[in-house]
Structures are given as structure tokens and as C-alpha cells.
Amino acid sequence: MLVKQKVVVVGNGMVGHHLVEQLQAQSDNTEVTVLSAEPRLAYDRVHLSEFFSGKTADDLSMTNPEQYEAWGVDFRTNAKVVNIDKVNKQVVTETGEVFSYDKLVLATGSYPFVPPIPGKDRDHCLVYRTIDDLHAISKSAETSKVGVVIGGGLLGLEAANALKELGLETHVVEFAPQLMGVQVDAGGGAVLRNKIEELGVQVHTSKATNVIEDGEQCRYKLCFSDDTVLETDLILFSAGIRPYDNLAREFDLEIGERGGITINNQCQTSDANIYAIGECALWNNFIFGLVAPGYAMAKVAAKHICGEMDSFTGADMSTKLKLMGVEVGSIGDAHGKTPGSLAYTYDDQPEGVYKKIVVSSDKTKLLGAVLVGDTSNYDSLLQYMLNGIELPESPESLILPSVDGAVTLGASALPDTATICSCLNVTKKDIVDAVDQGCTELAQVKSCTKASTGCGGCAALLKDVFENELETRGVEVKKDICEHFAYSRKELFDLIKVEQIKTFDELIEKHGQGLGCEICKPTTASILASIYNDYILEKLHLPLQDSNDNFLANLQKDGTYSVVPRIAGGEITPDKLIVIGEVAKKYNLYTKITGGQRIDMFGARVEQLPPIWQELIDAGFETGHAYGKSVRTVKSCVGQTWCRFGVQDSLDMALEVENRYKGIRSPHKLKFAVSGCTRECAEAQSKDIGIIATENGWNLYVCGNGGMRPRHADLFATDLDSETLIKYIDRILVFYIKTADRLQRTSVWMESLEGGLDYLKQVVIDDSLNICEEMEAQMAALVGRYQCEWKTTLEDPIAMQRFKSFVNSDESDDNIVFVEEREQIRPVREEERIAIVVEP
Numbered sequence: 001m002l003v004k005q006k007v008v009v010v011g012n013g014m015v016g017h018h019l020v021e022q023l024q025a026q027s028d029n030t031e032v033t034v035l036s037a038e039p040r041l042a043y044d045r046v047h048l049s050e051f052f053s054g055k056t057a058d059d060l061s062m063t064n065p066e067q068y069e070a071w072g073v074d075f076r077t078n079a080k081v082v083n084i085d086k087v088n089k090q091v092v093t094e095t096g097e098v099f100s101y102d103k104l105v106l107a108t109g110s111y112p113f114v115p116p117i118p119g120k121d122r123d124h125c126l127v128y129r130t131i132d133d134l135h136a137i138s139k140s141a142e143t144s145k146v147g148v149v150i151g152g153g154l155l156g157l158e159a160a161n162a163l164k165e166l167g168l169e170t171h172v173v174e175f176a177p178q179l180m181g182v183q184v185d186a187g188g189g190a191v192l193r194n195k196i197e198e199l200g201v202q203v204h205t206s207k208a209t210n211v212i213e214d215g216e217q218c219r220y221k222l223c224f225s226d227d228t229v230l231e232t233d234l235i236l237f238s239a240g241i242r243p244y245d246n247l248a249r250e251f252d253l254e255i256g257e258r259g260g261i262t263i264n265n266q267c268q269t270s271d272a273n274i275y276a277i278g279e280c281a282l283w284n285n286f287i288f289g290l291v292a293p294g295y296a297m298a299k300v301a302a303k304h305i306c307g308e309m310d311s312f313t314g315a316d317m318s319t320k321l322k323l324m325g326v327e328v329g330s331i332g333d334a335h336g337k338t339p340g341s342l343a344y345t346y347d348d349q350p351e352g353v354y355k356k357i358v359v360s361s362d363k364t365k366l367l368g369a370v371l372v373g374d375t376s377n378y379d380s381l382l383q384y385m386l387n388g389i390e391l392p393e394s395p396e397s398l399i400l401p402s403v404d405g406a407v408t409l410g411a412s413a414l415p416d417t418a419t420i421c422s423c424l425n426v427t428k429k430d431i432v433d434a435v436d437q438g439c440t441e442l443a444q445v446k447s448c449t450k451a452s453t454g455c456g457g458c459a460a461l462l463k464d465v466f467e468n469e470l471e472t473r474g475v476e477v478k479k480d481i482c483e484h485f486a487y488s489r490k491e492l493f494d495l496i497k498v499e500q501i502k503t504f505d506e507l508i509e510k511h512g513q514g515l516g517c518e519i520c521k522p523t524t525a526s527i528l529a530s531i532y533n534d535y536i537l538e539k540l541h542l543p544l545q546d547s548n549d550n551f552l553a554n555l556q557k558d559g560t561y562s563v564v565p566r567i568a569g570g571e572i573t574p575d576k577l578i579v580i581g582e583v584a585k586k587y588n589l590y591t592k593i594t595g596g597q598r599i600d601m602f603g604a605r606v607e608q609l610p611p612i613w614q615e616l617i618d619a620g621f622e623t624g625h626a627y628g629k630s631v632r633t634v635k636s637c638v639g640q641t642w643c644r645f646g647v648q649d650s651l652d653m654a655l656e657v658e659n660r661y662k663g664i665r666s667p668h669k670l671k672f673a674v675s676g677c678t679r680e681c682a683e684a685q686s687k688d689i690g691i692i693a694t695e696n697g698w699n700l701y702v703c704g705n706g707g708m709r710p711r712h713a714d715l716f717a718t719d720l721d722s723e724t725l726i727k728y729i730d731r732i733l734v735f736y737i738k739t740a741d742r743l744q745r746t747s748v749w750m751e752s753l754e755g756g757l758d759y760l761k762q763v764v765i766d767d768s769l770n771i772c773e774e775m776e777a778q779m780a781a782l783v784g785r786y787q788c789e790w791k792t793t794l795e796d797p798i799a800m801q802r803f804k805s806f807v808n809s810d811e812s813d814d815n816i817v818f819v820e821e822r823e824q825i826r827p828v829r830e831e832e833r834i835a836i837v838v839e840p
């Protein structure tokens with residue numbers, strides 16, 4: 001009988017476990033022993049943070065004793081290896097158990113680096129790496145109010161989110177001037193910081209901690225090198241990782257200068273019978289802190305042990321941050337370090353979106369990208385980079401907002417060799433083969449190819465490729481919004497409406513599974529708002545909302561907010577103008593008349609928002625919803641009343657329209673305009689809804705768009721009387737609200753409607769679906785539930801608690817500095833800030 005090779009695996013993390021799976025799949029000629037220092041078998045460290053949103057240790061586990069037993073794998077938990085005898089080929093555990101090997105695999109991973117700060121070893125000073133760490137953090141949180149994460153990298157931000165979910169006032173302290181400096185450039189870092197702060201996490205950059213001392217208000221005090229301090233009850237170190245290479249160090253295997261067990265392309269260490277894989281291994285002077293390269297190493301090592309030749313040749317380090325509400329993606333050469341590389345940047349500060357692509361000097365290949373605030377193009381961009389796909393003629397179109405003609409990389413454009421899941425190295429061809437072999441559901445493809453079972457970053461692309469494959473075979477595809485709901489947005493809308501569902505929890509319990517994600521939560525928030533028009537700061541809906549809604553104001557680039565009262569139709573009395581002037585003067589706000597005929601006031605600190613709004617509301621103003629996805633402005637000209645050319649009262653119509661639709665939540669913001677004649681002074685043909693007076697009534701234009709990629713509105717109907725005009729707008733808006741995707745402008749929605757303008761006319765004018773009566777009733781109900789959200793907020797003491805610069809103090813944020821220009825304030829520029837700070 002053939003003698004089996006004895007393989008001993010030290011460490012049962014994600015990579016060690018993957019090796020066991022690979023050995024299992026590749027040969028029955030190995031006898032595998034697994035020694036795990038932890039009290040449990042492998043679990044999903046990548047999704048560790050989900051523990052704080054409800055997942056249990058069992059949910060996270062990747063295997064179990066029964067599975068290993070069924071595979072014939074001998075395993076020990078609480079079995080830390082402390083000795084390697086290379087000559088006799090044996091390892092010894094802490095408890096003295098001895099195991100012989102023919103091949104030894106070190107998969108010992110890494111441990112969190114704790115900087116040598118005096119006081120670092122005190123109670124409640126913790127790290128974030130294992131399930132035991134999570135238990136310790138939960139326990140400490142029970143007696144803590146404030147928590148600080150030291151380290152603003154990818155894991156630090158995840159850890160901060162965890163503290164937030166535990167209900168602590170949360171701070172992140174970062175040594176560098178920006179967050180996630182490894183993956184994101186300075187522009188992206190600034191947007192990211194805003195987003196993190198909007199989540200309620202306070203960020204302190206350029207701070208070096210000197211010592212941890214007893215606190216006065218809290219348990220501890222962090223003393224920084226710039227003589228400032230921060231009080232906290234719990235400290236979580238997330239300042240990087242160090243490879244667990246102690247065994248290799250002690251037992252004379254080759255180690256890199258800065259740590260890590262040196263391996264060759266076959267993952268062998270300096271002893272040919274000992275392999276190292278995962279985060280403890282140093283390949284080509286590089287340690288990979290991600291799971292995908294570890295899995296690739298496990299595959300290569302398993303093959304080599306089984307006598308097959310394969311090589312590890314490095315791995316892609318692109319990542320997406322899995323932080324609820326904050327989208328961040330980093331691809332390849334994000335910092336543009338490749339000589340000759342060029343960059344395109346798109347920076348939409350009002351929307352908090354920053355995108356950069358780095359391309360080769362001849363602009364044909366994508367080298368890297370940074371995405372903050374919107375990672376919808378992550379998958380496409382990653383494919384361009386990984387597969388060296390030729391870029392379109394205007395590479396910038398890849399990151400510009402997609403209106404007409406934007407270039408997208410569909411699943412069908414990908415070559416068969418395209419890597420779809422880089423964690424498990426699954427190609428497009430593997431997925432096509434799975435469909436060939438009879439997989440007709442996504443779950444089957446996942447289980448058969450293992451795609452998307454690692455970090456999960458490829459889930460959307462996997463779904464695209466799979467659905468594309470089914471479509472090319474003529475199979476009907478379901479358009480589920482995400483893995484938590486087997487429904488499209490439209491179907492969810494109908495379910496919520498028909499069953500009168502009022503909360504996300506109720507929806508997911510009845511019709512979904514799991515805990516929800518950054519796709520289904522805001523989608524539900526938008527649907528609930530569109531159906532019920534509830535108060536936006538309702539506690540139940542708050543965690544689902546987009547960030548500007550949280551403060552009923554638009555966050556500006558310097559961390560202040562803008563105040564935008566509604567000035568319907570652009571009409572305002574002298575008395576109201578005086579009030580705006582007085583308020584602006586009293587709070588020293590910058591004032592600007594906008595393109596939408598309103599007056600914006602900039603520079604309000606968060607704690608100033610309530611008193612400012614109180615004064616405005618007392619004077620008869622109401623919120624302009626500048627922060628919401630709802631009607632912003634109805635621009636108008638003076639029309640027939642004053643203008644020689646006017647043929648209808650355009651201002652009266654503008655007022656009627658604005659007052660009717662104000663406050664209604666929609667998939668995206670809406671802009672309207674009304675012109676008094678065809679001279680079109682109000683520019684109605686570039687608006688979502690445009691109305692132009694004619695001798696006989698009104699012409700209605702729909703789905704226009706200004707902005708970066710303008711779209712001319714389509715003429716929908718001519719010479720309408722006022723009543724029919726309003727009826728059509730009611731129906732169009734309800735149909736849009738019901739059927740558009742989240743964050744889809746009307747212009748893009750129109751392009752996506754099968755049948756386009758003609759179809760919309762059939763539905764709205766000819767009532768082809770027999771739903772017009774219902775749509776009108778729905779609009780009437782929404783109109784009837786209007787409220788000024790600022791008025792409601794000022795009357796609600798709980799909602800008012802949000803409006804503070806700091807959770808634990810009434811102080812203002814002294815990072816906000818203005819200078820004067822043209823007799824008004826403006827935010828200080830970076831170079832001016834330095835001058836101001838050093839001035840005595």
C-alpha cells in the first residue's frame with residue numbers, strides 16, 4: 001500500500017484552512033494534521049466586523065470538526081506550536097504533543113502591531129484581530145462611553161465602525177496627515193474624512209501619541225506630541241500588522257530584514273520541506289496583507305506538495321472598504337508612482353464623490369484608481385487593470401457621471417481569462433463552465449466555483465457575468481437588488497406599498513435574509529420616504545439615510561454647512577430679503593444667489609444650524625431641501641405679468657408646482673423650471689421637468705439634465721391646460737419614483753426605460769397600464785403629508801441632540817477657520833491656514 005505523505009499545517013486561519021481544502025481536492029495521498037493556536041477552527045476574519053452587526057462566531061466559521069473528520073483531517077485547537085525539529089522533522093506544541101511531518105506548512109498569519117507607547121498594556125487597551133479580541137472589546141464597551149482607535153488605515157476604520165456599533169463615542173487617531181494613506185491619495189483622503197465624520201466618528205490626523213495616562217472625565221487620557229490630549233475609556237490599536245515569524249526565527253529559517261518568512265515561487269522556505277503561506281510569508285520582499293494572495297499561495301503550495309509544479313507570481317492588492325455607508329476602492333497604482341503615468345480626477349465635492357484613474361503615458365492602459373463616495377465603477381476598472389484591456393478613447397468617461405454615451409465595460413466585453421474573483425482566482429471561463437454544467441442559480445455558481453466566497457468584493461461582477469451568460473442562452477434573469485433580497489427595486493417598492501411595511505427590519509424579516517448592506521438599506525430608506533413621506537430623522541430610518549439628510553444641511557468642503565431656505569419660484573419679499581441679510585450678518589455667513597434662484601448661506605457650524613433655522617422659520621421661511629433627494633428649485637421668469645413677451649403667468653405656475661412637490665423624496669434630486677414664452681429665459685429644457693408657456697397653454701418637457709453631462713429634455717406634450725399639466729407631472733413623478741433605481745437621475749431613467757419617451761407617453765397619457773388613477777392618488781397622499789423638516793426638528797428635543805460639533809462638549813470645532821474676501825467670509829486655504837497658525 002502506498003504510504004501517505006504526512007503534512008502538518010501550523011495555523012488554521014483563512015489561508016491554512018484553504019490549504020487543507022486544496023490538499024483535499026487535489027490528492028488522497030496526504031495525511032493532514034492541523035494545529036491551531038486559537039480555541040476554534042478557521043473562521044472568516046475578513047468579515048469579522050459583522051460580529052458587531054449581529055453575526056455570531058458560528059456564522060463566521062469556515063469549517064467545523066465534523067467536516068475535518070469527514071475529510072480525515074486530524075486537528076487540534078489550543079495547540080500552539082513552540083518547537084520545530086528540522087532534522088527529525090517534528091513539531092512540538094505548548095502542551096508537549098509531538099507531530100512528525102514529511103512536509104510542514106507554516107500558515108501562522110500575523111499579529112497586530114502595538115506601538116511602544118508607555119501605558120499601552122493597561123486594561124481596556126485592545127487589538128482587533130481574533131474572535132477572542134471581539135469578545136474583549138464587547139466586554140470593555142459595557143463599561144466604556146468613549147473609544148479611540150489608534151490607526152486610520154483600512155482596518156482602523158473598520159474597527160472604528162465596530163466601536164460605533166457598540167454605541168461608543170468614537171475617535172480615530174492617525175499619525176499621518178490623512179486616512180488610509182496606503183490605498184487612497186490626498187484628494188480621496190479628504191473626501192473620506194468627511195464621510196467618516198458624517199458617520200459620527202471624530203477624526204484626528206497628524207497626531208502622535210506620546211503616553212497613555214489616567215484621565216479626568218474618562219478612564220484614560222491620550223497625550224499627543226503637540227501637547228493636546230484626548231480622553232477615552234477604551235483604546236483599540238490598529239497600527240499595522242507584523243508577521244508571526246517567531247518559529248522560523250527561532251529555528252533558523254531565513255527571515256526578511258524587516259520580518260516575514262522568506263519563500264520562493266513555490267512557497268518553500270529556506271528548508272525545502274517547510275512551506276510558508278499567507279500573512280507570515282515574505283515573497284520577493286513583500287508581505288501580502290490580504291486574503292487573495294494567501295489563497296493563491298495555498299494553491300501553489302498544495303500542488304507542490306502533491307508533486308505538481310506551479311508558481312506564485314505576486315498578486316493584486318486592490319481593495320474595497322467594507323464600511324457601511326462609506327464607499328472606498330483602491331486599485332493597483334493608486335498613487336500614480338509608475339514613471340510617465342497620467343491621472344484623470346473627478347472631484348464632486350457637493351456629492352462627496354472623488355474618483356481618480358491613473359493611466360499609462362499613452363493613455364491606453366489603466367494602472368490604478370482611487371474611488372471614494374461611489375465605487376460603482378470599481379469592478380469595471382479592476383477588470384481594465386487586471387486584464388490589460390485597452391481603454392476607450394476618452395478614459396475620463398470611465399469616471400464621469402454616467403449620462404449619455406458613458407462607456408461601461410459589460411460582462412460580455414470581458415475575455416474568458418478575466419479574473420472575476422481574485423480571492424479564489426476564479427475566471428470568467430470558470431463561471432461559464434459552471435453554467436454549462438447546469439448551474440442556473442447564483443448560489444449554485446458560488447458553491448461550485450467558490451467565486452465571491454472570499455472577501456466578497458466581486459459579488460456584483462459575478463452576478464453580472466452569470467446573468468449575462470444566462471441571457472446569452474435565452475434564460476430569463478431576475479434583477480435582485482442584492483444578496484439580501486431576491487427582488488428588484490421596483491418589486492420591493494410594491495411589496496412595501498402593498499403590505500404597508502414601515503421599517504427596514506420588518507422588510508428584511510418578511511422578505512429578505514441576513515442583515516442588509518449598503519445597497520438595500522439606502523434603497524429601502526428612499527422607498528419608505530417616497531411612499532410615506534415620514535419625518536426624515538425618524539429614529540427607525542436614521543441609520544439608513546444618506547449623510548446630508550442626517551443634519552438637514554449640505555456639508556461643505558471645510559466641514560461647515562450651508563443653509564438654504566425655500567424661495568419658491570425665486571420670488572421673495574423685501575422683508576424676507578432683509579431677514580436673510582440679518583441672519584447672514586448675525587452668524588457671519590457667506591451669501592450667494594444660486595443658479596436655481598435661491599439664496600444660499602454658507603459657513604454655518606453644526607451647532608449654529610438650529611438657531612439660524614429658528615430665526616428663518618419665525619420669519620416665515622421653510623427648508624429648501626437642498627440636502628435631500630427631492631425637488632430643489634423651480635426656476636422661473638416673470639412671465640406675462642411683467643415681460644412684454646410673456647404669454648402665460650409663468651411665476652404663478654412655478655409657485656404652484658414648487659409648493660405642490662416640495663419635500664417629496666425621490667431616487668435623485670429634481671429640478672424644474674417654468675418659462676413664460678418660447679424665449680426660454682428660465683432654461684426649462686435642461687431640467688427634469690420643464691414647462692414652457694404657449695399661446696394655448698403649456699408645453700411639457702421631461703428628463704432634461706444640466707451639470708457635467710447635459711441632456712436636452714424631451715418634449716412630452718404640447719398646449720396643455722394647467723390641470724392636465726399638473727396631472728401629467730403627478731403621474732410622471734410617481735412612475736419615476738416607483739421604477740427608477742436608487743440615485744438614478746430622470747435623464748438616465750429615461751434612457752433605461754424600454755421604449756423610452758414613447759413608452760412613457762403611453763403610460764402617462766394613454767394609461768396603457770391602467771395605473772394613472774392610482775398614481776394620482778399616491779401623489780395626492782404624498783402632497784398631503786408635507787412638513788418642513790427643520791420646523792419638526794426644532795420641536796423635537798431628541799433630534800436636536802445631533803447638532804453639536806462634539807458629542808461630549810458644547811464647544812465649536814476650532815479647525816474651522818475663515819478669511820475675508822470681497823467683504824464676506826470664505827474658508828481658509830491650506831497655505832493660508834499654515835500662515836494663520838504660526839502667527840502669534
Ligand SMILES: Cc1cc2nc3c(=O)[nH]c(=O)nc-3n(C[C@H](O)[C@H](O)[C@H](O)COP(=O)(O)OP(=O)(O)OC[C@H]3O[C@@H](n4cnc5c(N)ncnc54)[C@H](O)[C@@H]3O)c2cc1C
Pocket residue numbers: 010011012013014015016017035036037038045046047048049079080081082107108109110128129130155158244247277278279280288289290291292294320322455
Ligand atoms: C478586521 C479584519 C478585516 C479584514 N478585511 C480584509 C478584506 O476586506 N480583504 C482582505 O483580503 N483581507 C482582509 N483582512 C486580512 C485577512 O483576514 C488576512 O489576510 C487573512 O486572514 C490571513 O490569513 P492567514 O491564514 O495567513 O492568517 P490568520 O488568519 O492570521 O491565521 C493564522 C492563524 O495561525 C495561528 N498561529 C500563529 N502562530 C501559531 C503557532 N505557533 N501555532 C499554531 N497556530 C499559530 C494564529 O493564532 C491564527 O489563528 C482583514 C483582517 C482583519 C483582522
Ligand code: SF4
Pocket residue numbers: 350
Ligand atoms: S457648479 Fe454648483 S455644484 Fe458645482 S461647485 Fe459650483 S455651486 Fe457647487
Ligand code: SF4
Pocket residue numbers: 637638639640643644645646647650675676677678679680681682
Ligand atoms: S421666457 Fe419669455 S416671458 Fe419669460 S422673461 Fe423670457 S421673454 Fe419674458
